[in-house]
Amino acid sequence: MVRNKLDVLIPEDRIQARVRELGAEIRATLGDVPITCICVLKGSFIFMADLVRAIGGDVRCEFLGVSSYHGGTKSTGVVRITQDLRSPIEGRHCLVVEDIIDTGLTLHYLYRMLQMRSPATLHTCTLLDKPVHREVEFKCDFVGFQIPDEFVVGYGLDLGEYYRNLPYIAVYHP
Numbered sequence: 001m002v003r004n005k006l007d008v009l010i011p012e013d014r015i016q017a018r019v020r021e022l023g024a025e026i027r028a029t030l031g032d033v034p035i036t037c038i039c040v041l042k043g044s045f046i047f048m049a050d051l052v053r054a055i056g057g058d059v060r061c062e063f064l065g066v067s068s069y070h071g072g073t074k075s076t077g078v079v080r081i082t083q084d085l086r087s088p089i090e091g092r093h094c095l096v097v098e099d100i101i102d103t104g105l106t107l108h109y110l111y112r113m114l115q116m117r118s119p120a121t122l123h124t125c126t127l128l129d130k131p132v133h134r135e136v137e138f139k140c141d142f143v144g145f146q147i148p149d150e151f152v153v154g155y156g157l158d159l160g161e162y163y164r165n166l167p168y169i170a171v172y173h174p
């Protein structure tokens with residue numbers, strides 16, 4: 001794997017500080033209720049692991065397998081559910097945890113799909129927001145960082161399944 005194509009965009013300490021802030025914001029907004037955090041796989045698994053610890057209180061973890069890129073650096077716009085939730089979310093306070101919003105198609109689709117399952121409340125959180133390529137309007141409730149029009153990897157985000165284990169977010173230069 002060639003590492004010199006990567007430039008650090010958000011270092012580890014800034015990510016960790018922001019995740020702690022997001023956790024506190026989420027808990028303050030939702031109040032003292034059990035929160036079902038829905039991790040959108042695979043890109044959000046590292047963010048989710050840190051975020052649930054930052055939220056504190058009663059938290060349940062659920063995992064939703066989604067594939068929208070199929071290994072490239074451009075969105076196909078096709079959202080495929082590869083693994084559904086294991087339990088019903090009806091009547092539960094839910095938080096969708098996403099790694100990045102690019103076109104907005106994935107989160108828009110997931111939001112409508114989950115809303116049909118009658119949760120008590122449904123909020124969304126993304127670590128990164130790349131607003132340049134937005135194709136559908138989507139107002140995410142909790143956003144970690146806005147980033148420029150670059151393909152990024154690390155902290156769970158991949159290119160062809162690599163780089164997820166980097167502790168920072170880096171720009172990938174092809």
Ligand code: IMP
Nearest residue numbers: 043075101102103104105106151152157
């Ligand atoms: P959207 O449907 O275009 O908003 O894309 C959302 C999904 O595309 C994310 O969950 C990521 O899996 C993937 N994605 C978008 N931009 C990037 C990027 O810069 N790096 C890695 N994955 C990305």
